[in-house]
Amino acid sequence: MPIAPSDPTAARRLWDISPPVDADAPVFPGDTPYQQRWVVTIGPGCPVNVSAVTTTPHVGAHADAPLHYAPDGAPIGAVDLTPYLGPCRVVHAIGCRPLVTWAHVAHALPDDAPWPPRLLVRTYARMPRDAFDDALPGMDPALLERLADHGVCLVGTDSASVDPADSKTLEAHQVLRxxxxxxxxxxxxxxxxxxxxxxxxxxxxxxxxxxxPVRAVLRALA
Structure with missing residues (x-):
């Protein structure tokens, strides 16, 4: 009997990069926090537990749709999935405020080597999980322009936004658009x-x- 080949991904380590989502998960001030109630519970005449959830789609790890920052933008269900799956590079820019700039990530993006198609930027030593960070680090629009020029299709951050929390112009989001x-x-x-x-x-x-919301994970390449 032929032996099935082993799964080449079986031994590749996974990093879960999604923060917990529950009633304590911080959301942007004024947005809808996570709430859950039980519609039915297991008991006489009911074989299952079923809950109802109310929350913002921006809770926890999440993907913004173009509709978030453009009135004629595509909703998240209509966007191409390709950017959300594939090779990426994690870069540390811990402590940068108020914006992540080219100077904070240049060490990981040398000009003499191909750039990754996806870039995730770590800005916190420990991501805030109990309260919203009003002084959150955003991303420099000029950096996003430069990444796009080099073929980057997705950027990620451990911050709650790529723009400062008090921004009304959302310059970084407009570069994304x-x-x-x-x-x-x-x-x-x-x-x-x-x-x-x-x-x-x-x-x-x-x-x-x-x-x-997304359940974001990283998988080792080998």
Missing amino acids: RRGLRVLENLCLDDVPEGDYELIALPLKWMRADAS
Whole structure:
């Protein structure tokens, strides 16, 4: 009898980069926090537990849709999934405020080597999980332009936004819109070393939503 080949991915380590989502998960001030109630519970005449959840689609690790920052933008259920799956590079820029700039990531993106198609930036030593960070680190629009020029299709951050929390112009988000970049926010990169990985962070097929939670993971390349 022929022996089935072993799964080449079986021994590849996974990093779960999704923070916990529950009633304590911080959300942008004024947004809808996570709430859950039980519709039915297991008991006489009922064989299952069923809950109802109310929350913002921007809770926890999530993917923004173009609809989030453009009135005519695509909802998250209509975007191409390709950017959310594939090779990526994690770069540490811990402590950078108020913006992640080219100077913070240049060490990981040498001009004499190909750039990765996806870039995840760690800005916190420990990601805030109990309260919203009003002084969150955003991303320099000029950096996003440069990444797009080099073929990057997705950027990710452990911050709650690529723009400062008090921004009204959302300059970084507008670069995402104009250059066709996809974005992941609220990733938990606390324990992830700098380096190259496979990213798996697929959004839900919510056909009218401005964002979607993702269960984001990184997988070792070998």
